[in-house]
Amino acid sequence: MAATGLFQEAGAAALLGVLFHLVVCQIEFELVMFHFMAASVFGALGLLYTVGFLRTAILVTSFNTALLGSIGIYRLLFHRLRKFPGPIGAKITKFHAATLAAKDVQYYKELAKMHAQYGDIVRTGPRELSVLRPAAVPILYGPNSETRKSTWYGQTGNDPKKCSIHMTRDFEQHRVRRRAWDRGFSIKALGTYEPRIKAKADLLVEQLAKSTIKPMDMTKWSMFFSFDVMGDVGFGKDFNNLNSGIEHPAIQGVHSHMTMLGIMSTVPWLLNALGSIPGAAAGYSEFFSFCAGQIREKHKTWNSDKYPQDIVSWLLKAVKENEPSASPSPEALEDDSRVVIIAGRQVHETTATTLAGVLFFLAKHPEKQRKLQQLLDKAMPGGYSQWSYEQVKSVSYIDDFINETLRLRPALLTGGARVTPAKGIQIEETYIPGNTNVVVPVSLIQRDPRWWQRADEFVPERFGEARDEMETAHAPYLPFSLGAYSCPGKNLAQLSLRTSVSAIAQNFNVAFAPGETGEAFENEALDTFTVTLAPLQLVFTPRDASS
Numbered sequence: 001m002a003a004t005g006l007f008q009e010a011g012a013a014a015l016l017g018v019l020f021h022l023v024v025c026q027i028e029f030e031l032v033m034f035h036f037m038a039a040s041v042f043g044a045l046g047l048l049y050t051v052g053f054l055r056t057a058i059l060v061t062s063f064n065t066a067l068l069g070s071i072g073i074y075r076l077l078f079h080r081l082r083k084f085p086g087p088i089g090a091k092i093t094k095f096h097a098a099t100l101a102a103k104d105v106q107y108y109k110e111l112a113k114m115h116a117q118y119g120d121i122v123r124t125g126p127r128e129l130s131v132l133r134p135a136a137v138p139i140l141y142g143p144n145s146e147t148r149k150s151t152w153y154g155q156t157g158n159d160p161k162k163c164s165i166h167m168t169r170d171f172e173q174h175r176v177r178r179r180a181w182d183r184g185f186s187i188k189a190l191g192t193y194e195p196r197i198k199a200k201a202d203l204l205v206e207q208l209a210k211s212t213i214k215p216m217d218m219t220k221w222s223m224f225f226s227f228d229v230m231g232d233v234g235f236g237k238d239f240n241n242l243n244s245g246i247e248h249p250a251i252q253g254v255h256s257h258m259t260m261l262g263i264m265s266t267v268p269w270l271l272n273a274l275g276s277i278p279g280a281a282a283g284y285s286e287f288f289s290f291c292a293g294q295i296r297e298k299h300k301t302w303n304s305d306k307y308p309q310d311i312v313s314w315l316l317k318a319v320k321e322n323e324p325s326a327s328p329s330p331e332a333l334e335d336d337s338r339v340v341i342i343a344g345r346q347v348h349e350t351t352a353t354t355l356a357g358v359l360f361f362l363a364k365h366p367e368k369q370r371k372l373q374q375l376l377d378k379a380m381p382g383g384y385s386q387w388s389y390e391q392v393k394s395v396s397y398i399d400d401f402i403n404e405t406l407r408l409r410p411a412l413l414t415g416g417a418r419v420t421p422a423k424g425i426q427i428e429e430t431y432i433p434g435n436t437n438v439v440v441p442v443s444l445i446q447r448d449p450r451w452w453q454r455a456d457e458f459v460p461e462r463f464g465e466a467r468d469e470m471e472t473a474h475a476p477y478l479p480f481s482l483g484a485y486s487c488p489g490k491n492l493a494q495l496s497l498r499t500s501v502s503a504i505a506q507n508f509n510v511a512f513a514p515g516e517t518g519e520a521f522e523n524e525a526l527d528t529f530t531v532t533l534a535p536l537q538l539v540f541t542p543r544d545a546s547s
C-alpha cells in the first residue's frame with residue numbers, strides 16, 4: 001500500500017515536471033534560471049525536512065527526469081526549429097556548444113566543421129541558428145533590421161535600468177542611450193583624443209626601439225598600447241602599461257578569467273546564474289572598484305563649463321544634465337564605464353588584437369610592408385618628425401591594410417546573436433520562425449570563397465585599387481557589426497590603429513624574431529567572445545639603420 005502511494009506520488013511529480021516544462025517553454029526561462037535553481041534547492045530541503053530522504057530523492061528524481069525528458073523530446077520532435085539540420089546534441093542543449101568550446105576554446109573552428117557538414121544554416125542550439133549567407137547580414141544587422149539583441153545579452157542581468165548600453169536589449173532604451181555614447185565619439189571629441197593617442201604611439205615607438213636587444217611579444221605590447229589609450233581617452237587616467245611593461249592590476253583579474261568565460265558564455269543563462277551567486281565575480285572586484293572609484297572622483301571634480309575630455313565624462317555629462325540619453329541609474333553608469341574597457345564580461349581588447357594582427361601581416365608580407373612605408377614616406381618626406389594625422393589619413397593603403405586584417409582576423413570571431421521578431425524572418429528560400437536566436441559567423445563569412453576572391457590570402461588591395469576587379473563591394477563584411485547595435489567606437493579604433501601602425505611603419509622594419517614562425521599566432525587564436533591571441537615575437541629594426 002505504502003509502495004503504491006509512493007508510486008503515485010512519483011507519477012504526480014513526473015506529471016508536474018512535464019506541465020512545468022509546457023508552461024515555461026513559452027517564456028525566456030534562461031533569465032530566471034538562477035531563481036528557479038535557488039527555489040529548487042529550497043524546495044528539496046523543505047521536502048527533506050517534511051517527508052524524509054527516500055521520498056525526497058524519489059520525488060526530485062521523478063520531477064527532474066520528466067522535466068528533462070520532456071525538454072529533450074520537445075526540442076527534438078516538436079520545436080519550431082526541428083526541421084533545421086545540426087548535431088543532435090546541439091538541438092537538445094546549449095551545453096553541446098559549451099563542450100565544443102571547452103575542447104580548445106576555438107568554437108569558431110567547430111562552427112566551421114558544423115557548416116561543412118550540415119550546410120549554410122545550422123541549428124547550433126535548441127533555439128539558435130548559425131547562418132552563413134550574405135543575405136542574412138542586412139536582415140539581422142542592417143539599419144532596418146527588425147531583430148533585437150538575443151538572450152546572450154541577458155547574461156549580466158536583464159534590467160535595462162541597471163545594465164550597460166551593450167547589454168541593453170530593449171530597442172527604444174538602447175536607441176536613446178546611444179546618443180550619449182555617440183557624442184563621446186564625435187569629430188570634435190576625437191580631435192581632443194588625437195594628440196593623446198599620438199603621445200601613446202610615441203611611447204610605444206620608444207619601447208619598440210629596445211627590441212633590437214630582445215624580441216618583443218606584440219600580443220602583449222599591443223594590449224599595453226590599447227589599454228593605455230583607453231585609460232586616457234576613456235577615463236582621463238594613465239594606466240601606465242607602456243611605461244612599466246606590466247598590465248594594470250585592475251585588468252589582470254579580468255584577463256585571467258577569459259578562457260573560462262569564453263566557454264561558459266556559450267550557455268546564455270550560465271553566467272547570469274553564476275553571477276548571481278555572492279562572491280562568484282570576485283576576480284573582477286578590483287576592476288569594478290577601479291571603475292566605481294573613477295566615477296566617484298569625476299563626480300567630485302565635475303566642472304560643467306569644461307568640454308569633456310574623455311568618454312566617461314561624456315556619459316557623466318548626460319547624467320548631470322538629466323539628458324534622456326543618460327545612463328538610467330548609478331549602477332548603469334558604472335556598467336557603462338566598464339564597457340569602455342570590457343564589453344559584457346569579456347575584455348574589450350578589440351583594438352589591441354587588430355593592431356597585433358596588422359603587425360603580424362607586416363612581418364609576414366615584407367613586400368606589402370615596403371609598399372606601406374613608401375606611401376608614408378611620400379606623404380611625409382621628412383619622416384616621423386613630420387608626422388601628421390591629416391597626412392596619415394591621406395594614405396588610404398593604411399586603411400586597406402587594417403580592413404584586410406579585420407577581414408581575416410575579426411576581433412569578434414562569431415558576432416553577436418540577434419533574436420527574430422514574432423513573425424519570423426525570410427532569408428532567401430528559408431523561413432526562420434520568430435523568437436529564434438540567429439548569428440552570422442563573422443570569421444567564416446568573411447573568408448568564404450563563394451563571396452571573396454583569393455579568400456584566405458592577405459590582399460589589402462581588394463579594399464583599394466583592386467576593389468572593382470575583386471568585387472569587394474558585394475562581399476559580406478561586418479567587423480564592426482552594422483545597424484543600431486554596431487560599434488560606436490569604430491572611429492576611435494581607426495584613429496588609434498592609423499596612428500600606431502603609421503608610427504611603427506615609419507620608424508621600423510618589422511620582422512619575425514628568430515625562431516618565430518607566426519604559426520601559433522595565426523592558428524591558435526582563442527574564441528573568448530573577443531579573441532585571445534597567442535604570443536607573437538617580433539623585432540623592430542630602426543629604418544634609418546637598415547634601409
Ligand code: HEM
Nearest residue numbers: 165166340350351354411412416479480481485487489493
Ligand atoms: C578594432 C576595434 C573594434 C572592433 C573590431 C569592434 C567591434 C565591435 C562589434 C562587432 C560590436 C558589436 C558587438 C555585438 O554585436 O554585441 C561592438 C560594440 C561596441 N563597441 Fe566596439 N569594436 C572596436 C573598438 C571599440 C572601441 C575602441 C570602443 C570604445 C569604447 C568600442 C565600444 C563599443 C561599444 C560601447 C559597443 C556596444 C554598442 C551597442 O551595443 O550599442 N569598440 N564593437
